[in-house]
Structures are given as C-alpha cells and as structure tokens.
Amino acid sequence: MALPPGSFGLPLIGDSLKFLRDSQFAKKRHQQHGPIFKTSIFGQPTVFMCGQEANLFVLSNDNRYFVVSFPPSTKALLGPLSLALQTGANHQNRRKLLYQAFQPRALAGYIGAMENITQRYLEKWVKMETMTWYPELRNYTFDVAGKLLVGIENGSETVLGHNFEIWSNGLFSIPLDVPWSQFGKAKKCRKLLLAELEKIIRDRQQGTPSGNDALSLLISARDDEGNSLSLEELKDQVLLLLFAGHETLTSAIASFCLLLAQHPDVMAKVRAEQQQFPAREPLTLEQLKQMTYLGLAEKA
Ligand code: HEM
Structure with missing residues (x-):
C-alpha cells in the first residue's frame, strides 16, 4: 500500500534524535507534509496522525486496526504485567480490576x-x-x-x-x-x-x-x-x-498555573468561585462538583 508522505531519516536511528531534541518536531513535519506523515522513531517505522478526525479514527478502532505499543525501553522498565502493555480482552479485564x-x-x-x-x-x-x-x-x-x-x-x-x-x-x-x-x-x-x-x-x-x-x-x-x-x-x-x-498531573498542573498567570481575568473568576467555599472546612466531593468554573478546565 502507498505510504503517507514524509521520510524515514537516517539509517537505523531514523529521526529519533530529532524527535527527542526538538519539541516542535511533530509541528514542523505537520507543516511540511500535512496531518498524516511517516518517519522512523526508536528503530520503528512510524506514522504520525494529527487532528480531530485522525484522533477519532485511531481511538475508535482500538484492537481493530490498532494495538497499543511502546518503545523497548518503556516495555522493559514498566514490566511485563503492566496494564499499559496489555491488549485485547486481557487489557479490558485488568482495566476493570484496577x-x-x-x-x-x-x-x-x-x-x-x-x-x-x-x-x-x-x-x-x-x-x-x-x-x-x-x-x-x-x-x-x-x-x-x-x-x-x-x-x-x-x-x-x-x-x-x-x-x-x-x-x-x-x-x-x-x-x-x-x-x-x-x-x-x-x-x-x-x-x-x-x-x-x-x-x-x-x-x-x-x-x-x-x-x-x-x-x-x-x-x-x-x-x-x-x-x-x-x-x-x-x-x-x-x-x-x-x-x-x-x-x-505535574504537567497538567504546571500548564494550568502558567495559563492562569497569563490570563488574570480567568484567575479572578477562579478566585471568586473559590471564595464561595468555606476555606476552613474539609473539602468534599460535593463541593468539588459545585466548582463548575474550575471544572471547565477539564472539559476544555
Ligand atoms: C492530567 C492528568 C492525566 C492525563 C492528562 C492522563 C492521560 C492519559 C492518557 C492520554 C492515557 C492513555 C489512554 C489510552 O491509551 O487509552 C492514560 C492512561 C492511563 N492513565 Fe492517565 N492521565 C492523567 C492522570 C492519571 C492519574 C491521576 C492516574 C492514576 C493514578 C492515571 C492512570 C492511568 C492509567 C492506569 C492508564 C492506562 C490505562 C490503560 O492502559 O487502560 N492517569 N492517561
């Protein structure tokens, strides 16, 4: 079958070093080749798919056209029984258990x-x-x-x-x-x-x-x-x-703090919402549900 545009980079190491060193790697290739492009990372031929339609396609065809896979270093360090490495019915069974x-x-x-x-x-x-x-x-x-x-x-x-x-x-x-x-x-x-x-x-x-x-x-x-x-x-x-x-979580909270600092109007609304809750009483799940403005961050 015809492969998507792009290139496999250097023999053996492919584009691994560029991928690891350049945080804009995917963005640059996306601009160069479009939302679906081929490359080679960690010794594997790799296809990147960007955008809403591509995400929907990948995520709704789990175990049909796709199975999860990790680089050899990740597999060895996570361990053979790790949920992340399971596929198919075994994955579903373990996920339900956890x-x-x-x-x-x-x-x-x-x-x-x-x-x-x-x-x-x-x-x-x-x-x-x-x-x-x-x-x-x-x-x-x-x-x-x-x-x-x-x-x-x-x-x-x-x-x-x-x-x-x-x-x-x-x-x-x-x-x-x-x-x-x-x-x-x-x-x-x-x-x-x-x-x-x-x-x-x-x-x-x-x-x-x-x-x-x-x-x-x-x-x-x-x-x-x-x-x-x-x-x-x-x-x-x-x-x-x-x-x-x-x-x-570290990454999500760090981005959240940075974005709040960059958007004082949003910060003021978050603060106003928080002030409706008594600071000295223990937090409850009910109160968390009532923090609807703060909750927008997870729905965005
Ligand atoms: C902002 C915080 C988080 C983000 C952005 C996040 C994101 C993700 C993503 C993208 C996946 C892959 C999903 C998939 O392959 O279908 C995943 C899987 C997973 N996450 Fe999170 N996660 C977060 C927090 C947590 C927390 C707090 C826990 C629990 C302690 C957790 C436990 C897991 C587990 C166990 C999996 C593997 C699920 C599986 O293989 O079925 N995550 N997470």
Missing part, C-alpha cells in the same frame, strides 16, 4: 489526604519569594501519588522517590543495557523500586494497618473469576500507577 481503586467512593476517600498535602505545600510556597513551579509540582504530585497509592508519607524525600526519578528518566531512552547508560541506571532502579514495593505489599498482607489507599483496594480486588492480583502483578501495576498519576 478501576476498583478509582471508583467514586474510593476517590472520595482520597480527598482528606490530598488536602493535607496540598495545605503543607501551600504553606511552604507562600513563604518562598520566588519559586519554579515544575520541580515543586513534581515533588507535590509524587507526595500525593505515594500517599494515595501506597500510603507513604513525603514520598519525594524518600529513597523510593529518588529511585523513581532515575527510573522515569530511562522510560523513553535508548535501550543500551550497560550500567552507565540512562537505561541501565533506570533498570537498576526498577529492581530497587520493585523490592521496596514488595516490602510494602508484604507488610500490608501481614496486617499492617493502612489508610485509604489504592494498594489496599487492589489487594482485595477480584477479577470476574474471583482471582486476586498476584504479588508480581501488584508490583507492576502499582509502579505504572505511580508513573501514570505523577508525570501527567
């Missing part, structure tokens, strides 16, 4: 812990004369993820937080498996992270009391056949959740 930790009732149980951590960071930020949002938010979202997923306090300051940073730096790297490469260091940290998670899970299974966290819900979750998650799978799934809930 959802048990994200049902509305579970979410309502997470609010108190999120509010405490947020309060702690706000008190710190208010005292700082200048601050850079991104690194602060990385620590903030890791503390939230650590607490809500596995029940650890101040996760960003722990060994788990340190190893997680090195691990996540290798997720989209060249899979050169030597101790000094980004990938090699990340692989070592995967082992350390899994060992730490195993300890947390075993403690839990032996009855260490837990607050409201996703891990306790996942330990008691059952699939349609009544089977629970094995220790190996629990570790891979929790690691995925730490990643999925951390990077994404």
